Amino acid sequence: MMRKSRGNRWFVFGTFFGFMLLHQADMLLIGPLTTPIMETFHINEAQMGAVVTGALIVGGILYPVWGYLYDRYSRPKLLALASFIWGSTTWLSALAPTFPIFVATRASTGIDDASDPGIYSLLADYFAPAVRGRVYGLLQLSAPFGYIVGMVLATAFKDVIGWRGVFYVTGSLGLVLSAIIFLGVRDAARGSSEPELQNIAVLQEHHFEWRTAGRLLRKKSLVLLYLQGFFGAFPWNVITYWFFRYLEKGRGYSGGEVLSTMIVAILVLAVGYPLAGALGDRLFRRTTRGRLIVSIVGVIAGTVLFFITMNVPVTAKTTFLVMLAASALFTPFASPNVVSTICDVTLPEVRSASVAIQSFVESVGAALSPLVAGLIAVRLDLGTAIVVICTSTWAVCALLFVGAIILVPRDIEAVRAELRLRAQTEQAPS
Template identity: 60%
Template sequence: MFRSQGMTTKNRYRWFVLAVFFAFMLLHQADKLLIGPLTTPIMEYFGINEAQMGVVFSGALLVGGIFYPLWGYLYDRYARSKLLALASFIWGATTWLSALARTFPTFVITRASTGIDDASYPGLYSLISDYFPPKMRGKVYGILQITAPLGYITGTVLALTLVGRLHWQGVFYLTGALGILLSVVIFLGVKEVPRGGAEPEFEGLEQISTYRFDWKTALGLFKKRSLLFLFTQGFFGVFPWQVITFWFFRYLETERGFSQNEVLITMVAAVLFLAAGYPIGGVLGDFLFKRTPRGRLIVSAFGVITGALLLWVTINVPLEQKTLFTAMLCLTAIFIPFASPNVLSTVYDVTLPEVRSTANSVQNMIEQGGSAVAPAIAGLIAVNGSLREAILIICIGAWLLCFFFFLFAIYFLPKDIHALRSELKERAEQERARQTSQPVTL
C-alpha cells in the first residue's frame, strides 16, 4: 500500500510526480499558446481578419468547456493517472490534425478539437492534492501554474525561431510529438494514490477506504455558498486571460509599433514576472491560510483589484515611452496571477476528495464557457475600434466584478471549510475504529 512505504521514499516520489506533471503542463501550455505568436502567419496563410481569427480562438475554448464535466466525472470514477496519459496522447494527435488543415473551415474544426485535452487538468490537480497536504497546496499549485507563462515564452521562442524554417505547421508537428512522448511517460511512471490520502485527518492510517464519485455528493457542491461565489467570479475571471493570451502579441505589433525583437523582449520580461506571481501568490495564500481560513481569498481579491488598476495605468502609457510601458507591464504581471493557485486551493478546501475533479471541472467549465467568447468579442471590438479598447474594457471590467464576488466568498468560506474538516474527521475516526477492530493475522 502507498501509506506503508517509507516516508523518505514517499516524499521523493511525490516530487518526481510533480516534476512529470510540471513537464506535461509546460509543454502542453506551449502547444496551446503557440496560436498567439503564430496569429499573424496563420491569418496570412488563410487570408482572414481578426473577427475570423477570433472564431478560431473561441472554438477550442468552447470545446474545452463542453468536455470539462466529462473529464471531471471520469477522473472521480477511474484511475486519474491513466486518464492523464490518454489526455496527453489526445493533445499530440489533435495538434497534428490542425497542422494538416489546408482550408480555413477545416482549420477551425481541427483547432477546436484541441480543446478536448485542454479540459484534462482537473484530474491532475486532484491527483496532486492526494500527494501534498492542504498546508502546501497553494505553493505546489503555484509551481504548477508557472507553466502557463513559461509555456507562453516557450511557445513564443518556438514560433519566432522555427516558423521561418518549418512554417507554422511544422511547429505544431513538433509540439504534437512531444505530447505523445509524454503520454508514455505518464502511463508508465505515475502511480494512482487513494483519494484523500494527504488529508491531515487520515495521517497515520495504514489504509484508507475507497471513496468514489456519487451524484448526491456532487450535487451537494452547489449548496456551498462560498463555492457558488467562486464559480460566479470564475465566469468573468478568465475573460482577461483569454484576451491577453490571444491578442496582446498583435496589440504590441500593430498598435504600439513594437518590432518583432521588441515584442519578444517585452513579452519574455512580462511573462517572467507573471511566472513569479503564481508561487508568490500561492506562498502568500498558504501563509495567511495558516492564520485565517479566509487568507487565500484575501490574497486573491488583492491581486485582481491591484492588477486592474495597474493595467489601466500601463495601457495608457504614451506610445513613444516603450521602456516605461514595459516596466509597468512587468509590475502588473506580478499581481494578476495571485488568485489562480489560491482559488484552486480554496475549491479543494471545501470539497470532498471524491468529487474534487468534478468541482474543478465545473469551475473550469463555467470559466471557459463564459470566457470562450472573449477572444471573438475582442476581435469584433478591434475591427470596430482598437485592440487597446478591447483589452481595457474586457480586462478591467471583469476584474472589478471578480473583486466583488471574492468579497462574498470570503464571508461564507469559514463555515464551508469547517463542514469539510468535520466530515473528514468523522471518516477518519470510522476508519481507525474499523482497523482497530480487525483481528491481527499471525
C-alpha cells in the same frame, strides 16, 4: 486502499509540470502565430477569434466529463490518454489545408484541454493542505513558462519551418509525454493527505457519487468562486490571444521588441504564481480566509496597474515595459489560491469534479472573450477592446471575492467535520 509512497511525489509533480508546460506551449502558440495563420488563410480578426473560440467551446463542454471520469477511474491513465489526444489533434491542425478544416481540427484540440482537473486532484492526494498553495503555485509556473516556450518556438521557427512545422514539433512532444505518464505515474488513495485521515493505515476507497457532487452547488463560497472564474477568464484569454497583435499593430513594435517585452512581462508574472501560493499558505495558517484575501489584493492591484499601463504613450516604451511588468506580478495572485480553496471546501472524491466545474465555467468566459475582443477591435481598435474587457471583468471578480471571503470559513469547517467523522469510522485495527 493502501496509502501511496510519498517518496516519488516530486517525480509525479515534475512529470505533470512537464505535461502542463508543453501543453500550455502548444495551446498558446496560437497567439504568437496569429499573424502568419491569418495571412495563410486570408482571414480577419473576427474569423481568427472564432478559431480560438471553437477549441475553448469543445474543452469547456468536456470539463464535466473529464471531472467525472477522474473521480471514478485511474487519474494517471486518463492523463496519459489526454496527452495522446493532444499530440494527435495538434498534428491534424498542422495538416489542415483550408480554413474551415483548420477551424474544425483546432476545435478538436480542445478535447484534451479539459484534462487539468485530474492533475490538481491527484496532487491534492500527494501534498497536504498546508502546502498546496505553494505546490499549485509552482505547478502554474508552467503557464507563463509554457508561453515563453511557445513564443520562442514561434519566433525562432515560424519563418524556418512555418507555423505548421511548429505544430508538428509540439504535437510530437505530447505523444512522448503520454508514454511517460502511462508508465511512470501511479494513482493515490483519495484523501490520503488530509490531516484528519493521517491515523488511518488503510483508507476506504471513496469514488464519485452524484449525491456528494450535487451538494457542491450548495456551498455558497464555491458558487461565488465559480462565478468569478467566468469573469476572470475574459482578461486572461484576451491578453493571451490578442496582446501580440496589439503590440505589433497598436504600438508598432518589431518582432524583436514584441518578444523581449513579452518575455520580461511573463518572467515577472511567473514570480507571481509561487509568491501568491506561498502568501496564501502562510495567511491560511492564521485564518481560513487567507487564500482569498491574497486573491483579492492581487486582483485590485493588477487592475489598477494594467489600466495605467495601457494608457502609457506609445513612444514611452521603457515606461510601458515597467508598468506592464508591475501589473503582471499581481495578475496571477488568485490562480493557485482559488484552486487550493476549491480543494479546501470539497471532499477528496469529488475534487476533480469540483475543479472541472470551475474550469467549465471559466471556459464559457474564455470562449466568448477572444471573439468579443475581435468584434470590438473591428469596430474600434484592439487596445480599447483589451482595456474595456480586462478592467470591467476584474472589477466584478473583486466583488465576488468579497462575498467568498465572508462565506468560506463555514464551508471549510463542514468538510473538516465530515472527514473527522469518516476517520472515526475507518480507524485501523490496533
